[in-house]
Amino acid sequence: MASSTVEDYIKHIYLVAEESGNEEVPMGRVAEALGVVPGTATTMVKALSDAGLVNYAPRVGVCLTSPGRKLALHVLRRHRLIEQFLVEVLDFDWSEVHEEAEQLEHVVSDLLLERIDQYLGHPTEDPHGDPIPSAEGEVLVDHFDTLINCPLDTEVAVARISDQDADFLQYISKAGLNPGASLRVVNRVLSAESVEVEIGEAGTRLTLGMGAAGKVLVR
Ligand SMILES: [Zn+2]
Structure with a gap:
């Protein structure tokens, strides 16, 4: 190893x-x-x-190289399956699992990993919406819009958050922008570098800076 x-x-x-x-x-x-x-x-x-x-x-x-890519995908598989396990089974919040997975990804055995995969029903996405590579090293690569370039006044769902910083993820989680949450971008003010969104059925309004809006990927 x-x-x-x-x-x-x-x-x-x-x-x-x-x-x-x-x-x-x-x-x-x-x-x-x-x-x-x-x-x-x-x-x-x-x-x-x-x-x-x-x-x-x-x-x-x-x-x-091709062996390097294979190793990278294997490490990411471990990392993302562990994150999914911590959230689904041990009730961790999805914003706090990255640091745990950073440690565990290097020590979990292949046997334990495959048991986790089986237990979870072979998930294809981790709690942040990132794709989990298969045991064979295949991975789905999707291209998503962000809150900066998705259509205005159209219902979209959060696909993934492209940042692993725990403080940022906690902020996003508290705001209700978890992967899967639905929202609409109601206003973009380029001069103020801000994006205003309405979240969920309640239509909670939230204003994000461009930096944060660019890290929320939607489908
Ligand atoms: Zn992570």
């Missing part, structure tokens, strides 16, 4: 590539995602390259 550091690097390279829509990830972004100085990231990435998990080109960046 790969060390937790190796798994963290591979996972973050995958997530940055997915977010930017570009397979090649600049080393600055790798260091930033892992919270390390660039020199540390480069040393580690060279070791990952020797292990055949990434292709590294100095001054260009790093991209996952």
Whole structure:
């Protein structure tokens, strides 16, 4: 089994590539995602390259090889199934499970993971709405609108929240914007960088800044 550091690097390279829509990830972004100085990231990435998990080109960046991608999806499967288990079975709030999963994703055995998967009925999404890769390493990649570019005055449902910060997720959760919640964008004021939404049947009004609105993905 790969060390937790190796798994963290591979996972973050995958997530940055997915977010930017570009397979090649600049080393600055790798260091930033892992919270390390660039020199540390480069040393580690060279070791990952020797292990055949990434292709590294100095001054260009790093991209996952096919074994690297497979490992990334396996780590994400562990992470997201654990989050789903904590919410569904242990009554955690969905805004607080990320940090727990960050630890557990490196230690859960394949046997335990498959039992969790079975127990949960093979879920395809985690509590944040992120897709759970299959045991074979396949993953659904959907493209969603955000509250910034979805149609006005049209009912949409929260698909996923593209931020794992616990404070932000708690704010979103308290506001009632949980994955699955329905809402309408009633007003966008570009000059004030704000988006006004009406949530649920009660039509609770909430005004979000553009930064937050861009992190709420809808379908
Ligand atoms: Zn998470």
